[in-house]
Amino acid sequence: MRITSSIEYATRLMVTLAAEHGKAPVPAERLAETDNVPADYVSQILVKLRRAGLVTSHLGSSGGYSLSRTPCKITIEQVVRAVDGAVFEEVCERYDDGAKDCRHQGQCAISPVWTRLGEIVTRYFESVTLAAILEQKAGSCGASPAWLEKLAPGK
Amino acid sequence: MRITSSIEYATRLMVTLAAEHGKAPVPAERLAETDNVPADYVSQILVKLRRAGLVTSHLGSSGGYSLSRTPCKITIEQVVRAVDGAVFEEVCERYDDGAKDCRHQGQCAISPVWTRLGEIVTRYFESVTLAAILEQKAGSCGASPAWLEKLAPGK
DNA sequence: ATCATTCCTGACCTTTTTAGTCAAGAATGA
DNA sequence: TCATTCTTGACTAAAAAGGTCAGGAATGAT
Numbered sequence: 001m002r003i004t005s006s007i008e009y010a011t012r013l014m015v016t017l018a019a020e021h022g023k024a025p026v027p028a029e030r031l032a033e034t035d036n037v038p039a040d041y042v043s044q045i046l047v048k049l050r051r052a053g054l055v056t057s058h059l060g061s062s063g064g065y066s067l068s069r070t071p072c073k074i075t076i077e078q079v080v081r082a083v084d085g086a087v088f089e090e091v092c093e094r095y096d097d098g099a100k101d102c103r104h105q106g107q108c109a110i111s112p113v114w115t116r117l118g119e120i121v122t123r124y125f126e127s128v129t130l131a132a133i134l135e136q137k138a139g140s141c142g143a144s145p146a147w148l149e150k151l152a153p154g155k
Numbered sequence: 156m157r158i159t160s161s162i163e164y165a166t167r168l169m170v171t172l173a174a175e176h177g178k179a180p181v182p183a184e185r186l187a188e189t190d191n192v193p194a195d196y197v198s199q200i201l202v203k204l205r206r207a208g209l210v211t212s213h214l215g216s217s218g219g220y221s222l223s224r225t226p227c228k229i230t231i232e233q234v235v236r237a238v239d240g241a242v243f244e245e246v247c248e249r250y251d252d253g254a255k256d257c258r259h260q261g262q263c264a265i266s267p268v269w270t271r272l273g274e275i276v277t278r279y280f281e282s283v284t285l286a287a288i289l290e291q292k293a294g295s296c297g298a299s300p301a302w303l304e305k306l307a308p309g310k
Numbered sequence: 311a312t313c314a315t316t317c318c319t320g321a322c323c324t325t326t327t328t329a330g331t332c333a334a335g336a337a338t339g340a
Numbered sequence: 341t342c343a344t345t346c347t348t349g350a351c352t353a354a355a356a357a358g359g360t361c362a363g364g365a366a367t368g369a370t
Contacts, residue, residue, distance in 0.1 A: 219345075
């Protein structure tokens with residue numbers, strides 16, 4: 001299981017745009033340099049982010065991209081969904097030719113394990129906003145943000 | 156993000172073996188049929204599970220595979236690690252040519268997000284045992300097992 | 311108006327990973 | 341002794357990830 005380059009890159013771009021929020025739009029080319037992302041790839045990712053309504057594009061000279069809303073209102077969940085389509089893919093029926101003899105139906109107890117995992121991951125991603133990441137970066141708030149707090153129960 | 160076929164298949168095999176725990180070893184071919192996994196693929200997966208010490212093989216006629224310990228002591232985390240090598244791969248440096256100009260070092264605030272996710276996923280997998288899945292399957296205990304309980308805090 | 315800037319679209323390519331197959335061989339128990 | 345069952349490792353095919361490219365259209369600056 002791993003974080004794809006699209007997700008990593010998209011997150012970098014969004015964090016950078018968050019830092020520039022309120023200022024002038026940032027051209028894709030500058031984002032590519034700043035965030036160390038291949039120039040032709042960055043455009044593709046930005047298109048997805050735009051279609052998802054997370055960023056706004058401005059044509060013409062001194063154009064570029066900017067966040068379409070405040071960094072507080074944008075979560076990693078939204079970023080991941082924008083570039084990958086879904087945070088967690090359904091497992092059911094993927095590994096069973098059609099649905100015949102599917103181990104995931106009726107009495108199967110395995111699929112709930114994956115479904116639950118998807119919920120947990122989604123829940124976590126929803127709890128992390130661009131603003132929180134930025135805050136962490138600036139080191140402006142001493143204490144760790146909520147999403148970095150220790151897990152509650154057992155070891 | 157998704158569950159690979161290896162993980163899904165390995166889990167099916169382990170659950171089936173858990174159900175047969177204490178009885179005679181189960182041949183790979185029978186596992187393939189029972190769990191609807193390609194026959195030649197099942198052996199490969201079982202080899203990994205054996206090398207990880209999760210199952211024991213018995214040669215000769217009436218041989219086969221059996222769990223190497225009680226289903227209570229085997230977690231999904233162990234199964235995933237056995238077939239995929241790691242539950243969650245490090246993100247750092249994967250997307251930065253070498254380490255030069257790496258966004259993941261020093262002041263970068265993104266990598267902790269992924270690291271934390273890895274911890275959460277690992278923690279979850281560690282909480283799910285084969286015994287728990289089996290119990291759920293049998294419907295023997297009315298209430299949901301711990302790992303299916305509602306998440307604690309906010310919506 | 312013109313023109314450099316910047317985004318838009320979609321096709322294309324390469325590499326890596328996933329998923330699955332195959333065959334020869336060695337150990338074991340009946 | 342021999343059918344059964346695992347062992348090993350190489351091999352292949354398909355899908356996904358990762359990245360490139362080119363032609364075009366919109367916009368703002370001058």
